[in-house]
Amino acid sequence: MNTDTRDLISVSDASNKGVSKLVTEAENGRPQVLLRNSKAVAAIVDIDCMDRLQRLEELEDDMRLLSIALVRAAADSGRRYDLDDVLAEANIDPDSLDEG
DSSP, X not given: OOOOGGGEEEHHXXXXXXXXXXXXXXXXXXXXXXXXXXXXXXXXXXXXXXXXXXXXXXXXHHHHHHHHHHHHHHHOOSOOOOHHHHHHXXXXXXXXXXXX
C-alpha cells in the first residue's frame, strides 16, 4: 500500500476533523497517516488492512522458523552424541554437575 501525501495529517488536524470522519475515510479505502512534529506516528486503516498485516506478521514468524528448520536439516550429519560420552571427553564428572 502506497501512502499518498494527501493522506498525511497532523494529530491536531485529525482531532479537528474528528474520529468519525477519519474512520469513514479508512472504511472507504483512504487510510490516514497521523503526524506528530512532522513524524509519522500512527495510521488509521480499515480492518481488512489490519487483518492482512497481522496475517503477514504470522507468516513472517512461520518463515523464520521454517528457515531455521531447513538450515538445521541441511547441516545435520545424523550423528548423535551421548551426554556421558561428551562429559567424559571434556573430563567432567557427571556427579559434579549436581553440586551447586
